[in-house]
Amino acid sequence: MRFAGVQIITLSEGEVSELHIGLKGTMGALYLKDLADKTRRGLRGRIEDGKSGGGLCYGYDVVHQLNADGEAIRGERRINETEAHLVRRIFTDYLAGKSSRMIAMQLNGEGIPGPQGSEWGPSTIHGNPKRGTGILNNELYIGKLV
Numbered sequence: 001m002r003f004a005g006v007q008i009i010t011l012s013e014g015e016v017s018e019l020h021i022g023l024k025g026t027m028g029a030l031y032l033k034d035l036a037d038k039t040r041r042g043l044r045g046r047i048e049d050g051k052s053g054g055g056l057c058y059g060y061d062v063v064h065q066l067n068a069d070g071e072a073i074r075g076e077r078r079i080n081e082t083e084a085h086l087v088r089r090i091f092t093d094y095l096a097g098k099s100s101r102m103i104a105m106q107l108n109g110e111g112i113p114g115p116q117g118s119e120w121g122p123s124t125i126h127g128n129p130k131r132g133t134g135i136l137n138n139e140l141y142i143g144k145l146v
Contacts, residue, residue, distance in 0.1 A: 051075025
């Protein structure tokens with residue numbers, strides 16, 4: 001815009017120059033890095049307390065409860081026995097030599113709804129080993145909190 005001869009003027013900052021843009025960009029980047037560090041530290045603390053780091057996981061239900069002050073107690077979960085039975089079945093079938101695709105086809109053929117009510121797919125079962133996604137690669141199923 002400067003090349004076109006247009007000035008940018010804001011109510012809070014007045015005229016915006018290259019210096020403003022550079023400083024604001026740097027400050028914004030530092031703020032986001034600091035926020036990410038604080039978020040990771042908070043999640044690590046929750047995990048070290050034996051609680052969930054967040055997110056839904058098939059086979060578990062989030063427990064909603066309040067402490068004595070009426071504040072939500074976060075990070076608690078309980079096993080959903082119906083879903084846990086299917087998780088065990090998926091592991092058993094996979095160990096018996098069935099592919100993720102075959103397992104997904106069988107579950108869909110039986111009309112068993114997948115996570116969030118959708119159909120089962122091979123990636124839902126196998127996922128990505130590097131990212132720890134999918135039922136077979138989720139370390140929570142072996143008791144490891146991540």
